[in-house]
Amino acid sequence: MRAILKYSLLGVSALALYSCEAKKTEGEVFEVIEAKTPTLTLLWETPDSLMTNESVLFDETSGKLYVSNIEGQDPSEKDGKGSIAIVSKEGKILDAAWITGLNAPKGMAISDGKLYVTDIDELVEVDIATSKISNKFKVAGAEFLNDVAAHDGTVYFTDMRTGKVHSLANGEIATVSEGHESINGLAVGGDGTIYGLDASGLKKWDVDGTTTVINSTVTGGDGLVILGDGNFIASRWQGEVYFANDSTQTLMLDTKAAESNTADIGYNAAEKIVYVPTFFKNKVAAYKLDY
Numbered sequence: 001m002r003a004i005l006k007y008s009l010l011g012v013s014a015l016a017l018y019s020c021e022a023k024k025t026e027g028e029v030f031e032v033i034e035a036k037t038p039t040l041t042l043l044w045e046t047p048d049s050l051m052t053n054e055s056v057l058f059d060e061t062s063g064k065l066y067v068s069n070i071e072g073q074d075p076s077e078k079d080g081k082g083s084i085a086i087v088s089k090e091g092k093i094l095d096a097a098w099i100t101g102l103n104a105p106k107g108m109a110i111s112d113g114k115l116y117v118t119d120i121d122e123l124v125e126v127d128i129a130t131s132k133i134s135n136k137f138k139v140a141g142a143e144f145l146n147d148v149a150a151h152d153g154t155v156y157f158t159d160m161r162t163g164k165v166h167s168l169a170n171g172e173i174a175t176v177s178e179g180h181e182s183i184n185g186l187a188v189g190g191d192g193t194i195y196g197l198d199a200s201g202l203k204k205w206d207v208d209g210t211t212t213v214i215n216s217t218v219t220g221g222d223g224l225v226i227l228g229d230g231n232f233i234a235s236r237w238q239g240e241v242y243f244a245n246d247s248t249q250t251l252m253l254d255t256k257a258a259e260s261n262t263a264d265i266g267y268n269a270a271e272k273i274v275y276v277p278t279f280f281k282n283k284v285a286a287y288k289l290d291y
Contacts, residue, residue, distance in 0.1 A: 197221030
């Protein structure tokens with residue numbers, strides 16, 4: 001918790017003294033205000049029929065949520081059982097089988113009217129307007145594609161087992177970076193800066209392609225949200241959601257005792273709502289963020 005220093009001057013005479021002589025300190029009052037501890041408050045949960053849901057994506061355009069469902073015990077099995085559901089932002093399941101025929105879909109992002117979702121060793125493109133799969137991009141050497149983020153027409157995605165970050169631009173797959181142990185959660189800032197979660201913690205990519213670890217405590221993270229002003233939300237699959245920055249981290253949610261996972265979270269920035277996929281609990285939970 002950080003202390004904020006508030007400065008004020010009492011009285012007109014004190015203000016006049018300060019205006020004329022900057023060195024004077026008479027009448028100055030320093031008030032220490034404790035910063036608010038970030039919290040999450042449960043708003044709603046869906047029914048437990050979203051089978052092995054791994055990721056939630058809030059669509060700012062439609063106001064709906066996309067939920068990727070592995071629908072199996074093995075997140076690397078090619079069984080054709082995976083799907084994407086649509087849920088309202090009030091928690092009602094609108095379409096449990098919006099997209100079907102996937103294997104083990106995980107992270108998602110939207111770019112230019114298309115929804116992109118990782119599916120083990122390929123990136124699947126879904127045309128949102130027609131609700132149909134419009135393309136599949138096979139990734140050479142991929143083993144466990146995971147989270148996805150998009151910025152300015154480029155789609156970025158991670159491979160947790162190979163430690164690589166890939167990109168899709170103009171129909172071409174490329175490797176952006178590698179050597180990141182258990183890389184998972186991914187987010188891109190408005191200026192194009194890439195942030196990720198791996199075994200070393202929360203890191204960012206510098207202009208020259210090297211990385212800097214911002215927070216070394218939140219390791220092995222799953223979902224990542226950029227709040228701005230150097231603040232982030234990071235989830236760990238085991239059942240933890242953190243508020244984090246470069247100097248501290250606050251555990252806002254701990255569901256390990258309930259054996260409820262906190263996989264790849266989604267975020268509604270306008271209403272400050274965090275959407276948590278609970279994986280084996282088969283439901284999505286929504287929490288109000290206060291910070």
